[in-house]
Amino acid sequence: MTLLAAPALPLHTAGKYVAGAYIVFVVMLVVYLGIMTLRTRRTRRELSELRREVLERQAQAELDGPGLAPRSAEQPARVDPGRAAASPERGSASSEREAAV
Amino acid sequence: MSHGPTVRGLILATIVSTTAALALIFFYAPLDANQGFVQKIFYIHVPLAIVSLCGFVAGGLLAIGHLRTGERKWDLRSYVVIHLSLIFGITALLAGSIWAKASWGHWWVWDDPTLVSFLIVLLLFATYQPLRFSIEDPERQARYASVFAIVAAAFVPLNFIAVRLSQGFVHPRVLTLGGGNLPGPMRLTFLIALLAVALLFVTLCLFELQAKRTRIGLRRLRRELLGEDAVRPLGRSAAPS
Numbered sequence: 001m002t003l004l005a006a007p008a009l010p011l012h013t014a015g016k017y018v019a020g021a022y023i024v025f026v027v028m029l030v031v032y033l034g035i036m037t038l039r040t041r042r043t044r045r046e047l048s049e050l051r052r053e054v055l056e057r058q059a060q061a062e063l064d065g066p067g068l069a070p071r072s073a074e075q076p077a078r079v080d081p082g083r084a085a086a087s088p089e090r091g092s093a094s095s096e097r098e099a100a101v
Numbered sequence: 102m103s104h105g106p107t108v109r110g111l112i113l114a115t116i117v118s119t120t121a122a123l124a125l126i127f128f129y130a131p132l133d134a135n136q137g138f139v140q141k142i143f144y145i146h147v148p149l150a151i152v153s154l155c156g157f158v159a160g161g162l163l164a165i166g167h168l169r170t171g172e173r174k175w176d177l178r179s180y181v182v183i184h185l186s187l188i189f190g191i192t193a194l195l196a197g198s199i200w201a202k203a204s205w206g207h208w209w210v211w212d213d214p215t216l217v218s219f220l221i222v223l224l225l226f227a228t229y230q231p232l233r234f235s236i237e238d239p240e241r242q243a244r245y246a247s248v249f250a251i252v253a254a255a256f257v258p259l260n261f262i263a264v265r266l267s268q269g270f271v272h273p274r275v276l277t278l279g280g281g282n283l284p285g286p287m288r289l290t291f292l293i294a295l296l297a298v299a300l301l302f303v304t305l306c307l308f309e310l311q312a313k314r315t316r317i318g319l320r321r322l323r324r325e326l327l328g329e330d331a332v333r334p335l336g337r338s339a340a341p342s
Contacts, residue, residue, distance in 0.1 A: 014138040017203035021142040021196040025149070028192045032305070036312060043316055050323050057327070 108311065111304040118297035122290070130290040142200040144291055148298035149193035150219060154257050156186030156302060157226055161254020164247035173341065176243040179250050180341045181309045183229055185302060190223045214264045222260055225253050234339040243341055313340070 126144045133140035160183035167175035197216065202208045211217060232249055236242040283291060 014203055017139055017199050018141045021145060021199045024195045024199070025145055025192055028188060029301075032188060036308065039316075040312055043312065043319060046319055046323075050319065050326070054326050 108304070108307050111300060111307060115297065115300040115304045118293060118300050122294040122297040125290040125293055130287050131284070133287075136204060139200060139203040142196055142203070144294040145298075146193055146196040146200055147291070148295040149189050149196060151295060152298045152302045153186045153190035153193055154219075154222065154261070155299075156182050156189065157222065157257050158254045160186060160226075161251045161257075164250035164254070167243060167247045168251070173243060176247060176341045177313060178306075178310065179247065180233070181306050181313070183226060183250060185305055185309065187223070187226055187229075189298075189302060190219075190226070194219065194223060214267045218260045218264045222253075222257055225256060229253070230339045233341070234337065237337055239341075246341070 122144070126141055130141075130144070132138060160179045163175050163179035163182060167173070167179060197219075198208050201210065201216075209216070229246065229249060233242050233246050236245055
C-alpha cells in the first residue's frame, strides 16, 4: 500500500492502462513458463519410466541367465538414463525427428 | 532437469535486471511532460518490440547456419528463437495497443506505418509454424523452414527502413541514430529495461532449447536401451527434429 501511495505512481485514469500493459506481459510469461513446466514434468515422468523399464529388463536378464539376455538388456549397466538424456549427442535424422511435441 | 552454470547465471542476471528495470521505471524515471503516466508502457512495449525484431533476424541467421552445415541443431535454434520472438512480438503488440487506447483513444489505427509494418512482420512469422506443420518429412521441413526464416528475416530491416523513410509520422520517435530525444534518467531506465527483456529472451531460449534437447536425448536413449518398439511413434509436428 505504501508503494501505491508513492508520489511516483499517479494511479488515476492512466493507471489501469499501465497496469494492463504490464499484466499482459506477466500473463504471457506465466503461461509460457507454465507450458514449459508441464513439458519438463512429462520428460521427468518419461525418464523415471525408462529407468524402471531398464531395471526390470536388467532383473529379467539376470534371472534368465547370461546366455539368454536380450541385446537391449545388456546396455543399461553402461548408461545412466538420467545423465544421458540431459546431454544428447547429435544423432541420426530419424532419432532427431523426435524433438517434436 | 538440471541447468548448467550459464543458464543459472542468466536466470540470476535476468531477475536482477528485471527488478532494477521495474524499480527505475516506477520510482526513478520522471513522468513524461506530454503523456504523463501512460508513457511508462513505453519501457515494456519498445524493448519487447526491439527484442522480438532482433529475434526474427537472429532466427534467419541461425537458419543460414542450418543451410550451410546441414546440422539439425541450427534448425532447432532457429525454431526456438522465432517461437519466442513471436511470443514477445504478440506481447509488444498488445502492450502497444493498450498504450494507443490510452494515448490516442483507439486500440488500433491503420494509418500509422510503424504499427502496420510491425503487424505485417508478425503475421509473416506467424506463418512459420503452419509452414513447418504442413511438411511431414523432417529434412524437407527443416530446409523449407530455414529458407522461409532467411527471407522473412531479410524483410525485417527492409521494413524498418521503409517505415523510417515514410512521411506520415504519427508514432513517437524517441530513439534515433542521433541519440533521440530521451532525457538522461529516461534513457537509463529504457536501456536497463531493454537489457532485462533481452536477458529474459536469451534465458527462455536456452531453457526451451535445453528442454527440447533433453526430450530428443530421452527418446534416443529409450530406443538404444529398449529397442525401436519401446519408442512411441510421433505424430506430425511443427517442432524441429
